[in-house]
Amino acid sequence: MEIIIAEEAGFCFGVKRALELIERLHEKGQNTQVFGQLIHNQSVLNDLAQKGIKTITTFDELKPDHTLFIRTHGIPKETEENIKNRGIAYVDATCPFVKKIHHIVEKIDQGNTRIVIVGDKNHPEIIAAKSYTADAIVVNSRTEAQAIPQGKPLAVVAQTTLNTGLFKEIVSVLLDKAEKIEIHNTICNATRVRQEAIRKLAPQVDFVVVVGGRNSSNTRKLYEIALEKNENTYFIEKSEDLNNQEFIEKIKHFQTVGLTAGASTPPGELDKIKEYFKKLKIDNIARR
Amino acid sequence: MEIIIAEEAGFCFGVKRALELIERLHEKGQNTQVFGQLIHNQSVLNDLAQKGIKTITTFDELKPDHTLFIRTHGIPKETEENIKNRGIAYVDATCPFVKKIHHIVEKIDQGNTRIVIVGDKNHPEIIAAKSYTADAIVVNSRTEAQAIPQGKPLAVVAQTTLNTGLFKEIVSVLLDKAEKIEIHNTICNATRVRQEAIRKLAPQVDFVVVVGGRNSSNTRKLYEIALEKNENTYFIEKSEDLNNQEFIEKIKHFQTVGLTAGASTPPGELDKIKEYFKKLKIDNIARR
Numbered sequence: 001m002e003i004i005i006a007e008e009a010g011f012c013f014g015v016k017r018a019l020e021l022i023e024r025l026h027e028k029g030q031n032t033q034v035f036g037q038l039i040h041n042q043s044v045l046n047d048l049a050q051k052g053i054k055t056i057t058t059f060d061e062l063k064p065d066h067t068l069f070i071r072t073h074g075i076p077k078e079t080e081e082n083i084k085n086r087g088i089a090y091v092d093a094t095c096p097f098v099k100k101i102h103h104i105v106e107k108i109d110q111g112n113t114r115i116v117i118v119g120d121k122n123h124p125e126i127i128a129a130k131s132y133t134a135d136a137i138v139v140n141s142r143t144e145a146q147a148i149p150q151g152k153p154l155a156v157v158a159q160t161t162l163n164t165g166l167f168k169e170i171v172s173v174l175l176d177k178a179e180k181i182e183i184h185n186t187i188c189n190a191t192r193v194r195q196e197a198i199r200k201l202a203p204q205v206d207f208v209v210v211v212g213g214r215n216s217s218n219t220r221k222l223y224e225i226a227l228e229k230n231e232n233t234y235f236i237e238k239s240e241d242l243n244n245q246e247f248i249e250k251i252k253h254f255q256t257v258g259l260t261a262g263a264s265t266p267p268g269e270l271d272k273i274k275e276y277f278k279k280l281k282i283d284n285i286a287r288r
Numbered sequence: 289m290e291i292i293i294a295e296e297a298g299f300c301f302g303v304k305r306a307l308e309l310i311e312r313l314h315e316k317g318q319n320t321q322v323f324g325q326l327i328h329n330q331s332v333l334n335d336l337a338q339k340g341i342k343t344i345t346t347f348d349e350l351k352p353d354h355t356l357f358i359r360t361h362g363i364p365k366e367t368e369e370n371i372k373n374r375g376i377a378y379v380d381a382t383c384p385f386v387k388k389i390h391h392i393v394e395k396i397d398q399g400n401t402r403i404v405i406v407g408d409k410n411h412p413e414i415i416a417a418k419s420y421t422a423d424a425i426v427v428n429s430r431t432e433a434q435a436i437p438q439g440k441p442l443a444v445v446a447q448t449t450l451n452t453g454l455f456k457e458i459v460s461v462l463l464d465k466a467e468k469i470e471i472h473n474t475i476c477n478a479t480r481v482r483q484e485a486i487r488k489l490a491p492q493v494d495f496v497v498v499v500g501g502r503n504s505s506n507t508r509k510l511y512e513i514a515l516e517k518n519e520n521t522y523f524i525e526k527s528e529d530l531n532n533q534e535f536i537e538k539i540k541h542f543q544t545v546g547l548t549a550g551a552s553t554p555p556g557e558l559d560k561i562k563e564y565f566k567k568l569k570i571d572n573i574a575r576r
Binding site for chain 1: 452455456459460463464466467468469470471472473474
């Protein structure tokens with residue numbers, strides 16, 4: 001089996017930075033708790049737990065001698081104010097590309113402009129971004145964009161992990177909604193490059209494996225893009241998921257696999273998958 | 289033959305206004321010369337000529353006792369300054385929607401922003417609009433847009449008569465070129481409504497006739513849109529063009545015709561075409 005890894009895959013800048021920051025706290029001997037899952041990857045979370053770094057979901061769980069760690073997705077403005085008012089010591093690992101969206105929407109004069117955030121309204125990144133506006137419309141589909149009333153000038157930002165194709169489609173709809181539109185293409189470069197890489201790779205291989213957390217937004221988009229280009233696309237969370245008879249049955253005639261991973265997938269995971277396919281005893285060439 | 293006229297067709301606001309302004313000058317007994325063809329319609333130009341209103345292409349042709357008339361397309365900033373400096377009496381019938389583009393591009397801070405004008409670089413409207421910028425890139429296709437270098441924020445305006453579909457396509461390309469894009473959808477409402485109307489009508493009829501000047505930009509776009517939806521689409525300049533054996537041979541089996549006209553086509557022309565088809569003796573129903 002020939003294994004081709006997409007030119008760009010796995011950990012992004014923001015995730016690497018957050019892991020380095022939390023590692024540094026640990027090395028300094030500071031007890032740390034993370035507000036929400038640091039990244040959507042169970043093995044990384046397990047590693048952290050072994051170091052005593054645990055996830056909390058409410059402030060009440062925060063131990064008095066612990067430092068609060070804010071993950072890459074960012075937190076709503078009110079939550080940050082709350083933390084400050086309570087005098088809680090914290091380290092903010094919000095991805096700088098996510099933070100930039102807060103700055104952009106905060107500066108827009110909402111008296112004259114309607115803010116449109118393109119992304120998943122239930123994703124923590126978007127909940128946080130929206131908190132920096134007095135009011136914003138969140139849309140995640142062509143249909144939702146079509147429902148925006150005509151008139152007021154628009155200012156548009158995007159979830160950092162948005163599918164670039166969907167962003168373009170939605171902008172195309174918005175062009176009919178206002179005479180003036182200020183577009184901030186805040187899809188982060190890692191997302192763009194990764195999506196471009198799998199868009200290119202998927203049609204060139206027999207099947208595709210996308211690795212990442214089930215609830216990782218950017219991984220899901222890689223999966224969708226790959227699936228569009230190659231119907232034999234599989235979404236797995238970890239290398240162990242491949243060890244599955246039904247899956248092996250399906251891929252046994254294939255000779256090439258394309259591999260990509262979401263921004264929260266550690267490099268070790270990709271190595272394990274590579275190993276798995278190398279060892280997989282499928283006499284596929286003989287069968288062709 | 290059933291004749292269906294597109295919901296919106298013919299003279300637009302700017303053209304009607306210009307014709308009213310020139311008519312008023314004529315009624316007041318002012319001798320007038322027009323700088324460039326007033327509209328792309330020969331019969332209207334002939335009517336004007338009969339009233340003694342002629343087209344000039346250089347200032348040297350302007351008679352001392354004549355008023356200069358500026359047509360809807362507008363003129364370059366330098367030309368207007370030249371007119372003012374020479375003390376030439378003039379009436380400016382530049383379409384207000386065209387003038388708006390001059391105001392928009394003039395206000396953009398070009399130190400930080402690259403101006404992109406979407407339209408035909410040889411059309412007088414675009415030549416005039418560009419004169420209000422220190423520097424602007426004019427693009428009229430996806431390929432031309434792709435050649436724009438990445439980086440600087442962009443500000444985008446469109447020719448008032450642009451095909452809305454092409455505008456969307458080009459914006460989609462530009463989204464990859466800069467993180468911030470300020471889009472002014474300056475395609476005029478008449479253009480949008482007309483294009484929408486023929487886009488709707490063309491697939492519902494057996495054949496389409498588009499009326500307008502060969503060098504009328506907005507008519508050409510109506511033709512392109514109709515042709516996309518109905519391969520039996522004909523571009524004519526005047527009702528007389530229909531009186532053509534080859535054309536009659538082609539349409540003799542058809543029962544319904546859709547009709548539209550560019551912004552410079554007078555209502556009388558549409559009436560003449562209607563009459564023509566009514567009188568056309570084609571026993572098409574019997575043949576089916």
